[in-house]
Amino acid sequence: MTSATNSSIDGQQCPRHEDLVEDRLVLWYFVAALTFMTISMLAGILMGLQLLRHNPLPAIEVLSPGRWRMVHTNAIAYGFLANAFLGIMHWVIPRLTLRPVLSNPLSYLIFFAWQAVVLATAVGILFGQAQGVEWGETPVWIDPFALLGLLLVAINFGAPIINAPGPLYVTLWYYLAALVWTFLTYAMGNLLPEYFVCGSSAGAVGGLFIHDLVGLFVTPLGWGMMYYFVPILLKRPMWSHGLSLVGFWGLAFFYPLQGIHHFLYTPIPMFLQYGAVLSTIALEFVVLTVIVNFVGTLYGTGDLVLRNLPLRYFYTGILFYFLTCLQCALQVTLTFQALIHFTDWVVGHAHMVMFGVFSLWQLGVMTYLVPRILKTEWYNPKWCEWHYWASSGGLLVMASDLILGGLFQGWSWAALQPWDASIHLSIPFWSVRLVAGLVMFAAQILFVVNFYLTWRKSTRSFSVTVPATGAAPAFGQ
Numbered sequence: 001m002t003s004a005t006n007s008s009i010d011g012q013q014c015p016r017h018e019d020l021v022e023d024r025l026v027l028w029y030f031v032a033a034l035t036f037m038t039i040s041m042l043a044g045i046l047m048g049l050q051l052l053r054h055n056p057l058p059a060i061e062v063l064s065p066g067r068w069r070m071v072h073t074n075a076i077a078y079g080f081l082a083n084a085f086l087g088i089m090h091w092v093i094p095r096l097t098l099r100p101v102l103s104n105p106l107s108y109l110i111f112f113a114w115q116a117v118v119l120a121t122a123v124g125i126l127f128g129q130a131q132g133v134e135w136g137e138t139p140v141w142i143d144p145f146a147l148l149g150l151l152l153v154a155i156n157f158g159a160p161i162i163n164a165p166g167p168l169y170v171t172l173w174y175y176l177a178a179l180v181w182t183f184l185t186y187a188m189g190n191l192l193p194e195y196f197v198c199g200s201s202a203g204a205v206g207g208l209f210i211h212d213l214v215g216l217f218v219t220p221l222g223w224g225m226m227y228y229f230v231p232i233l234l235k236r237p238m239w240s241h242g243l244s245l246v247g248f249w250g251l252a253f254f255y256p257l258q259g260i261h262h263f264l265y266t267p268i269p270m271f272l273q274y275g276a277v278l279s280t281i282a283l284e285f286v287v288l289t290v291i292v293n294f295v296g297t298l299y300g301t302g303d304l305v306l307r308n309l310p311l312r313y314f315y316t317g318i319l320f321y322f323l324t325c326l327q328c329a330l331q332v333t334l335t336f337q338a339l340i341h342f343t344d345w346v347v348g349h350a351h352m353v354m355f356g357v358f359s360l361w362q363l364g365v366m367t368y369l370v371p372r373i374l375k376t377e378w379y380n381p382k383w384c385e386w387h388y389w390a391s392s393g394g395l396l397v398m399a400s401d402l403i404l405g406g407l408f409q410g411w412s413w414a415a416l417q418p419w420d421a422s423i424h425l426s427i428p429f430w431s432v433r434l435v436a437g438l439v440m441f442a443a444q445i446l447f448v449v450n451f452y453l454t455w456r457k458s459t460r461s462f463s464v465t466v467p468a469t470g471a472a473p474a475f476g477q
């Protein structure tokens with residue numbers, strides 16, 4: 001992948017990939033991502049303990065569980081997932097466009113500004129400044145900075161994509177769309193319900209926001225990343241370019257319409273609820289085309305998944321994606337919603353998609369890239385294997401446990417049992433969730449230690465290699 005030789009396109013000499021990519025920044029983003037993941041998981045463990053009536057930090061308002069819960073979700077979305085995606089985009093976009101990002105100093109500015117925004121959000125939430133919008137808890141005064149940051153990210157990455165020669169590869173379609181959608185989605189969720197709409201209209205916008213954060217920010221960046229790394233690791237093109245396009249346009253068309261499926265049976269008008277159900281069903285088919293495409297690409301080389309760890313991460317994520325969508329096909333129906341709404345079924349679903357799919361993909365990419373960037377083998381490749389098994393095994397236990405627990409909670413409520421009865425029956429499920437969470441947490445700590453020791457043994461020294469402005473390196477010189 002990191003070929004050092006110059007090839008040529010249309011008679012022009014191509015820049016070396018190493019000269020286009022700011023490797024050091026990719027690693028820094030990974031470090032930031034893993035730091036926030038550790039914070040988020042600690043918060044999840046605290047929350048899990050609280051539900052078992054063992055709050056380790058009692059009577060400290062700033063550290064109360066309700067606030068930790070928001071730190072858990074915010075640090076995972078904006079601290080872990082976003083940081084990892086930004087690092088990976090720094091690796092992928094210059095390679096696919098043959099151009100560096102618009103400005104290297106701007107990249108560094110964005111890096112530090114983004115960490116400041118995520119940290120300030122966590123501190124603001126702990127000090128009671130959270131806003132009352134799910135996933136939009138970011139304190140009011142941070143929103144403008146976050147939006148400015150997203151705009152700068154879009155400009156910095158958008159410039160090389162727009163100036164790229166030739167037709168765009170699918171990854172760049174997804175990336176370009178995500179750059180625009182993420183800015184718009186964040187603005188919608190953090191401005192409209194707070195300042196412009198209220199009541200059930202604000203609820204409808206909130207529903208769109210939480211789903212679009214997954215569908216228009218995390219999903220296109222995740223699939224874009226997969227369209228780049230899977231063919232490289234398998235050393236073969238995607239099975240069907242046509243299906244890739246169906247997946248992209250299907251996502252663009254159906255995803256924004258379905259957020260209200262989070263709020264079925266609420267005062268939001270029924271025609272909107274029915275519309276959300278229908279577009280979710282439509283998206284199920286679209287997602288299926290994407291999964292079929294990736295399975296088709298693997299066809300005939302399945303044994304590689306057993307031997308190649310990053311590939312195993314990718315296809316485990318695709319399997320969890322399939323399971324999440326299967327679950328979604330059930331839970332989007334009004335009949336099923338009546339049973340599982342407000343139960344741990346939904347929490348199981350959230351963990352399966354956020355960790356089982358997108359986090360596993362990102363951890364797979366990190367497992368692949370870290371030795372390439374540091375130009376040395378992993379300090380302990382066996383630990384990488386343990387990391388995989390404990391992460392994916394822990395998640396499987398956690399998600400199945402919560403999904404099953406959710407069904408029992410729903411049945412208990414449907415039988416009109418006292419509330420206490422459903423709490424009582426949940427305790428074994430919440431205990432298993434905690435144990436699975438501790439296993440997942442231990443796996444990430446092992447990965448962090450392995451990463452640190454690998455960096456320490458690496459002899460690579462980093463120097464800034466990318467031109468300070470976004471001008472394409474002189475082709476043909």
Ligand code: HEM
Nearest residue numbers: 041044045047048076346347350354355359437438440441
């Ligand atoms: C140490 C492992 C983890 C533990 C113990 C844990 C625990 C929890 C707990 C207790 C909640 C609150 C559930 C409730 O309010 O009833 C929660 C929510 C959530 N967690 Fe985790 N978590 C862990 C890891 C993760 C990871 C790695 C991710 C994402 C990559 C994640 C994503 C979420 C999301 C999205 C929610 C919100 C669910 C919803 O509102 O439906 N968690 N987690």
